[in-house]
Structure formats: structure tokens, C-alpha cells
Amino acid sequence: MSAGVDEAGYRILLIEDDPGDALLVEELLRDTALRFDLTIRTTLAEARVELAKDTIDCILLDLHLPDVSGTTAVGMVRDLTPHTAVIVLTGTAEAQAAAEAMAAGAQDYLVKGRVESELLYRTVRYAVYRSRTERAVVETQAARLRAQENARLERGLLPRPLLDTSTVTVTSRYLPGADRALLGGDFLDVVESDDKLLHAIVGDVSGHGADAAALGVCLRIAWRSLVLGGHRGGDLLNLMERILIAERGDQPLFATCTLLTLDETAATATLHLAGHHEPLLTTDEGTHEVTAAHGIALGIIPGEHRWPATVVPLPPRGALTLYTDGLTEGHNGADTTRLGVDGLLALIKNLPSTPPDIHVDLLIEQTHALNAGRHTDDLAVLRLDWDTRLHRI
Structure with a gap:
């Protein structure tokens, strides 16, 4: 003793x-x-x-x-x-x-x-x-079992991008919100289909912990399989909603997500928002929020099937950043208000010019510093960078 x-x-x-x-x-x-x-x-x-x-x-x-x-x-x-x-x-x-x-x-x-x-x-x-x-x-x-479970969930939530010919640079980050908790319900993925289109998703299952994480893994795997099987847009979201309803059982879980299809040849990005916010577009002139039509979250009103498409023209060089609300719902320093998209854009404006991975890390670091632990939520960030001046497509 x-x-x-x-x-x-x-x-x-x-x-x-x-x-x-x-x-x-x-x-x-x-x-x-x-x-x-x-x-x-x-x-x-x-x-x-x-x-x-x-x-x-x-x-x-x-x-x-x-x-x-x-x-x-x-x-x-x-x-x-x-x-x-x-x-x-x-x-x-x-x-x-x-x-x-x-x-x-x-x-x-x-x-x-x-x-x-x-x-x-x-x-x-x-x-x-x-x-x-x-x-x-x-x-x-x-603790050992928790670590093993975390590793399994992380492999499901944070897969390796499936890219063949695409020259887009992919940067992703994930942070669970609750201390010592299992990974939360945020998820992300990037794949390139046989038609050379780049598909990306960032999503957020309501709630925290193992149930939300398990459903997030299920939706992420379903999305990858359905995309590679040729499903797109509203049809894809309809199938994902059916899977969510079947897998959530009696739990009142729902999911928001942003689908993105990037056509490097046409220099366009097609967006479908299911209860999720718009991504950020970075160009040589700065960073702003993309204007896109909104659709309903998956599982809120099953069968509504309201997910309009928005086609966004892309500059020769730029970046699209998809993220979950853990990046914007924290406090804005000593202010009692939330950081929000405007606060996030102000932070980005003052960040130094750095490679994408360092840029994302700095952004997360600064939002956490402003929040000072007063609000905790899962966080997923997915950034896609391209430069057609270097890579002829």
C-alpha cells in the first residue's frame, strides 16, 4: 500500500x-x-x-x-x-x-x-x-477494449480515399467531441468512380457515442458502395435514408450530409445538401460560402425525397472545404455567441498561406482556442484542392 x-x-x-x-x-x-x-x-x-x-x-x-x-x-x-x-x-x-x-x-x-x-x-x-x-x-x-473499439470505428469512419487518376489533393481531419468517448457520429469519405468523377461526402449523425458512431460507419460504407454502384444525387440519398431508418431501430436518430461530385474536366461541382450547410470555396480572391439549395435531413420525414442539386462552376485553382458543425458551433472567444460561418471565414482570412494539411490544422486549433472547452461536439473536415494549371486534364 x-x-x-x-x-x-x-x-x-x-x-x-x-x-x-x-x-x-x-x-x-x-x-x-x-x-x-x-x-x-x-x-x-x-x-x-x-x-x-x-x-x-x-x-x-x-x-x-x-x-x-x-x-x-x-x-x-x-x-x-x-x-x-x-x-x-x-x-x-x-x-x-x-x-x-x-x-x-x-x-x-x-x-x-x-x-x-x-x-x-x-x-x-x-x-x-x-x-x-x-x-x-x-x-x-x-481501456484496452475501448481503444480496440475506437480503432475499429475509426477505420470505418475515416477510410482511405479511393482515387485512381484524380489529381485532387484530399485533406481530412476527425476529432470526437466527448472526452474519452467512442468516436462520434460524424463521417466522411472520398472516392473516384469509373467515369473519372470525384465523389465526396461529409455527414453527421445526431447524438454521440457508440450508437451514433455505428450508424455513421454504416452510412459511410453504404454511401461508398452505392456510389461505386452508379447511384447519384436524390436516388443515392433516398437509398441512404432507407438504410438509416432500417439501422436506427427504435432510436430517434437522423443524419445530415453534404454530397459533392467534382467533375475536373467540366470544372464543376454538383452539390446535394441533406440538412447540412454549404461548403466553403477558396479561390485566389479568398474564401466564401457556396450558395446552394437546401434539402431535408435523412430520417426526419421519410419519403419526402427533397434534395435539389446545385451546380457550382470552379476556378482553375482552388479548394472546397466540407465540414460538420463542430467547427462553427463553439464559442467565439470571450463573446457568448457562437463562432458561426462568419466567424469561421474571419479566421480563415487571417490565416497564413500554408499547405492544405497545415491550414486545416491551424483552423481547428484556432476554433478550439476560441471555444476554450465551453462547447464540445464531434468535428469532421474534408478539404479538396486542385490546380489545373499544373495538371492538364
């Missing part, structure tokens, strides 16, 4: 209905070298209330309480607080009961009438040490 634990003291809960035995345990504790804070309760019902309002390091448990006894008592205590050390108190003729209590989850046992202060000192210290070691092992295993 570390010195720090001893200095802080042990919070001990004694569950014992015999006043004489309770007094004896308290006196023995005072004879030890332990720093402790002792709480005494006479029934498991009273102990349940105490465990709900305070953190306990060690429970000394009599096996014969008015409301529960034997290994049942041990099991119920372990259910209430699975990572707290439990030491059972038994009678001199209860060797079998002590063994069964240990099998039920108690760290150790003490025989009433045969306990000395030194034995009590060692038993409490080692029982707490073992319980905390067990907890550390459980937390480590949970």
Missing part, C-alpha cells in the same frame, strides 16, 4: 448489528497504526444508503445481519460496490462459512474473538490493496 493512501486514511464501513462486537472492532482499529474514518451501520439496508452517498475503502461485514446473512450478504455488498474491499466477520465455528464468503467475493475474513490489532491492521491494508489492484486491472482491460 502506498504512503499516500495511509496519509489520506481509510474510509471503513462496519456492518454489524451487535453493539458489543461493533465496539470491540472500533477499539481494535484505534489500537492499530491506521488512519481511518469509521462508520457503523446495523443492517444492509442502512449500509446501502451509506454506500450510495460516500466512497468506502473497506467494508467489515458481519455474516449474520437482521435483513440478510451468509454468502448472500457478501454477494449483495459486492453488487452494490464491486471494487470495494470486503472483509467478513465470522464466529469461531464458521470455518466453512468463511471459505464460502471468500468464494463469493470477499477479500479476507476475521474470526470474532481471535482478532488482534496487528492482524486487523495487516488484513485491512492488504484487502484494500488487493481490491484496488483488481480495479486497476479491470480499468486497464476496459
Whole structure:
């Protein structure tokens, strides 16, 4: 046991209905070298209330309480607080009961009438040490499983762009909003189809956590498969909505997304907005928000099928940036208002001229600095850069 634990003291809960035995345990504790804070309760019902309002390091448990006894008592205590050390108190003729209590989850046992202060000192210290070691092992295993799940979700949410002949430079970033959470519901992807068109999507499933992330992965994979299968525009969004409805089950989840089809030969980009905001277009003159028709989010009104197309002419050199609202919904510095698109454009205007990946990183860094942790949301950014003056198409 570390010195720090001893200095802080042990919070001990004694569950014992015999006043004489309770007094004896308290006196023995005072004879030890332990720093402790002792709480005494006479029934498991009273102990349940105490465990709900305070953190306990060690429970000394009599096996014969008015409301529960034997290994049942041990099991119920372990259910209430699975990572707290439990030491059972038994009678001199209860060797079998002590063994069964240990099998039920108690760290150790003490025989009433045969306990000395030194034995009590060692038993409490080692029982707490073992319980905390067990907890550390459980937390480590949970962290490992969480990391593995994150890796699986990340592979689904952040695939490698599928490009063949395209000369467009793709830059993508993803950041989950909640601390230590699984990846959220934002997703993105880029593929080049057989007709040499470049297709991109950025989307956002409502909510956070594993359910939103799983649905995001499902939609992203469905989008890639449908695009490569030749589906486009409203037909593609209709199929994605049908998949969303089937996969969300009873959960009231919906999704927004921006579809983009970039035709390098025609120098155009075709946009379909499903409840999502417009992308940003960067040219030699600066960056502005593209004007595009809006459609309804997927899953809000199934069967509405309202996703108009907008064709945007592209300059010989430029960039399109698609993003989720985690980039704009944070606070604008000391101001209580949100950053918004206008604030985002102001930030971009003041950024130095850098390569696309550095530019995106700087933009995210500055929005986070202004927000200062006051608003957390998942964030996905996808930037597509082209220069036909360097690459003859």
C-alpha cells in the first residue's frame, strides 16, 4: 500500500448489528497504526444508503445481519460496490462459512474473538490493496477494449480515399467531441468512380457515442458502395435514408450530409445538401460560402425525397472545404455567441498561406482556442484542392 493512501486514511464501513462486537472492532482499529474514518451501520439496508452517498475503502461485514446473512450478504455488498474491499466477520465455528464468503467475493475474513490489532491492521491494508489492484486491472482491460473499439470505428469512419487518376489533393481531419468517448457520429469519405468523377461526402449523425458512431460507419460504407454502384444525387440519398431508418431501430436518430461530385474536366461541382450547410470555396480572391439549395435531413420525414442539386462552376485553382458543425458551433472567444460561418471565414482570412494539411490544422486549433472547452461536439473536415494549371486534364 502506498504512503499516500495511509496519509489520506481509510474510509471503513462496519456492518454489524451487535453493539458489543461493533465496539470491540472500533477499539481494535484505534489500537492499530491506521488512519481511518469509521462508520457503523446495523443492517444492509442502512449500509446501502451509506454506500450510495460516500466512497468506502473497506467494508467489515458481519455474516449474520437482521435483513440478510451468509454468502448472500457478501454477494449483495459486492453488487452494490464491486471494487470495494470486503472483509467478513465470522464466529469461531464458521470455518466453512468463511471459505464460502471468500468464494463469493470477499477479500479476507476475521474470526470474532481471535482478532488482534496487528492482524486487523495487516488484513485491512492488504484487502484494500488487493481490491484496488483488481480495479486497476479491470480499468486497464476496459481501456484496452475501448481503444480496440475506437480503432475499429475509426477505420470505418475515416477510410482511405479511393482515387485512381484524380489529381485532387484530399485533406481530412476527425476529432470526437466527448472526452474519452467512442468516436462520434460524424463521417466522411472520398472516392473516384469509373467515369473519372470525384465523389465526396461529409455527414453527421445526431447524438454521440457508440450508437451514433455505428450508424455513421454504416452510412459511410453504404454511401461508398452505392456510389461505386452508379447511384447519384436524390436516388443515392433516398437509398441512404432507407438504410438509416432500417439501422436506427427504435432510436430517434437522423443524419445530415453534404454530397459533392467534382467533375475536373467540366470544372464543376454538383452539390446535394441533406440538412447540412454549404461548403466553403477558396479561390485566389479568398474564401466564401457556396450558395446552394437546401434539402431535408435523412430520417426526419421519410419519403419526402427533397434534395435539389446545385451546380457550382470552379476556378482553375482552388479548394472546397466540407465540414460538420463542430467547427462553427463553439464559442467565439470571450463573446457568448457562437463562432458561426462568419466567424469561421474571419479566421480563415487571417490565416497564413500554408499547405492544405497545415491550414486545416491551424483552423481547428484556432476554433478550439476560441471555444476554450465551453462547447464540445464531434468535428469532421474534408478539404479538396486542385490546380489545373499544373495538371492538364
